[in-house]
Amino acid sequence: MSTGAFDDVLSTLDAERRARRTVMSTTADRVAGQLREQVAEGHLRSGTKLPEERLAAALGVSRNTLREALGQLVAERILVREAHRGVVVSTPDADDVRDVYAARLALEPGALRQGEHAPAARVAALRAAVEEGQAALEAGDHEAVGGANQHFHHAVVALAGSDRLDAQMDLLLAEMRLFFHAMGDPRTFHEPYLAANAAICDLAEAGRWSDAAEHLTTYLTDAREQLLGGFALT
Amino acid sequence: MSTGAFDDVLSTLDAERRARRTVMSTTADRVAGQLREQVAEGHLRSGTKLPEERLAAALGVSRNTLREALGQLVAERILVREAHRGVVVSTPDADDVRDVYAARLALEPGALRQGEHAPAARVAALRAAVEEGQAALEAGDHEAVGGANQHFHHAVVALAGSDRLDAQMDLLLAEMRLFFHAMGDPRTFHEPYLAANAAICDLAEAGRWSDAAEHLTTYLTDAREQLLGGFALT
DNA sequence: TATTGCAGGATTGTTGAACAATCGGCAAGG
DNA sequence: CCTTGCCGATTGTTCAACAATCCTGCAATA
Incomplete structure (x- = not known):
């Protein structure tokens, strides 16, 4: 040979x-x-x-x-x-918000549960996104906080290890940006969720994937209601 | 008026x-x-x-x-x-199979868990797909069995109630057809899974969504291994 | 023999211009 | 005020072309 x-x-x-x-x-x-x-x-x-x-x-x-x-x-x-x-x-309406969150509520907890079989590097990406958010918050850079938040959710889906799913998540996150632009784009929208991200990351690193998934589910449900509230004013 | x-x-x-x-x-x-x-x-x-x-x-x-x-x-x-x-x-290879199943393993159980909040009509669609498969099996129509199987998995994702997710699942199922064509397309491939579909549907109707999701997870993992085995021969 | 260099043909990426179909608005008319 | 009909503007689609790139075959060379 x-x-x-x-x-x-x-x-x-x-x-x-x-x-x-x-x-x-x-x-x-x-x-x-x-x-x-x-x-x-x-x-x-x-x-x-x-x-x-x-x-x-x-x-x-x-x-x-x-x-x-x-x-x-x-x-x-x-x-x-x-x-x-x-x-x-595209000008999203409340139904679009509901649809996107219905997708995320299936996708993200589902991917998080698959994190059990994910290589360590993918879990590390989760932690990296959390720390990126903390740093952005301390720096007072609201835009960077939003970016870090998107990175976190992308990292969650990446746990599943599917390029196709990653691409789908990119689309959903792009639509999320449209939502934020459609409403007044409250600069402080993402900050309350940083703590939840950290908690989910802790659970994931502890191998408590199911708990992490449930935590994420309530998290997403809350965020959806908040967004829908913002859209009702439009 | x-x-x-x-x-x-x-x-x-x-x-x-x-x-x-x-x-x-x-x-x-x-x-x-x-x-x-x-x-x-x-x-x-x-x-x-x-x-x-x-x-x-x-x-x-x-x-x-x-x-x-x-x-x-x-x-x-x-x-x-x-x-x-x-x-x-497109000529799929083993990595494509792995990627598609990684997506399905996150998507389908995730959607099934969301079935808890789905209207009854969506659960009925599940049952309809199961019965469609049974009828096709009794009629000896292998192609229809495969079609019914796809309808079942589509109905599972539809539980989440997101058009975007439905569209994504359409893409994944289209790729699955490519997989079947790429290998010898064993006509009896789908039949063993009809029983599993029925079991999952039973659990769903009983409101045991979490059990149904776990059942589906092992189901999909088995199917993936079987498909990968078929691809190893190529 | 096996590899390199090169021309020729074929296919793609991209452009520009054209034409029918359709949409939006505006004026005429009831 | 509401409808009707017309006109300009924009889109959907086609056609014909050109440069860039790729593939093939062949000759030249070691």
Whole structure:
């Protein structure tokens, strides 16, 4: 087996190439990324129309490729398309909040219970997100607190060890950002939950996955009610 | 209120219109549906290349709109696109099986535990899927048994009451069909699990959601091992 | 023989322009 | 005031093209 080690390198390189190929650029994806970021950042507010011609010109890209990008974001529920009426930034309502939380209430505790079989590194990611939140709070950076909170919930789902689930969670968290932008985006919304995150992380590290899952369930239920309260005012 | 009944008709019609508008036609979606079905049905086997020009001509549609349709299916992981190399029907490997089952192991038991708060109609859907499977088994229709099994698992996720989760489960089940086509598609694969479905349904109807979830967890783990065994032969 | 270099053809990524279908608004008319 | 019909604007879709990239085969070379 003179080529054994060499073949290993070969296949590694090939895998890398394929990964870059399937993940990476193609202007449509890049444009989708730009728009995604503009929405996540709050620069494109809910309800704003996105006329294809002007937007394509602004992005320096053809209308067709812009169309492909818009298609991606529509699939991600960040934008909504109505036939012959154009695409607009999604304006979530109370039902959307209920639906997203119904998904999270199934997904996150389910993933947390699977944490029993997760490698230690994934549990460490949980702890890292908790500490990131603590640091952000002490620094008084409200935006970073929100970010850390999202990282925590992403880490919870990552315990399940499924790329597909991680992608789904990314979509749900993107919608959560829309919710926050739709309501007044109260800067202190996330802070009360930092303690709960820490408690859940403690339980997880102690191997008490079931307790952690139940804790998370009540946590999410509370957050949903709070959000729905905020939406009732709209 | 002379127009009361009329306004009812109006709003009904309007709701219908909006539903069709956001869900239905636009040739790209229709084409995506056709291709999706061809793959699900097994007429387009794993690994077959889909050249844009010929395929567009065959479908009687422009290359651009075909491109949009392909984009959808790529997002659904039914097809895989490599830059400048074209799209092919996804050929799942053992890692894909592991990933999909990691997702299902978090999703399905998690949704089942949420069944506690589900309306009775959703539980009835569970029972309906079980009976559909029994009938198909007695009729000796192996394909229908597989279909009923998918309906059961879809009904489990539907307990959570989230459209977004239902859509995600549709994707996972579509990938499962790819798995079955990739291996020899043993016609009797699903039959042993009908009893487990019935047991889970019994527990659910008895309100023993936690027991049902645990039962489903071992169930899914077994099925995963069996599938992985089939894939090891490839 | 096995590998390298190179041309040629084929396919994809992207663009630009066009046309029919449809939507939104505005004026005419009851 | 409400309806009707028309006009401009935007979308859905197609067509034709071009550059970039990939694959194939063949010749040249060691």
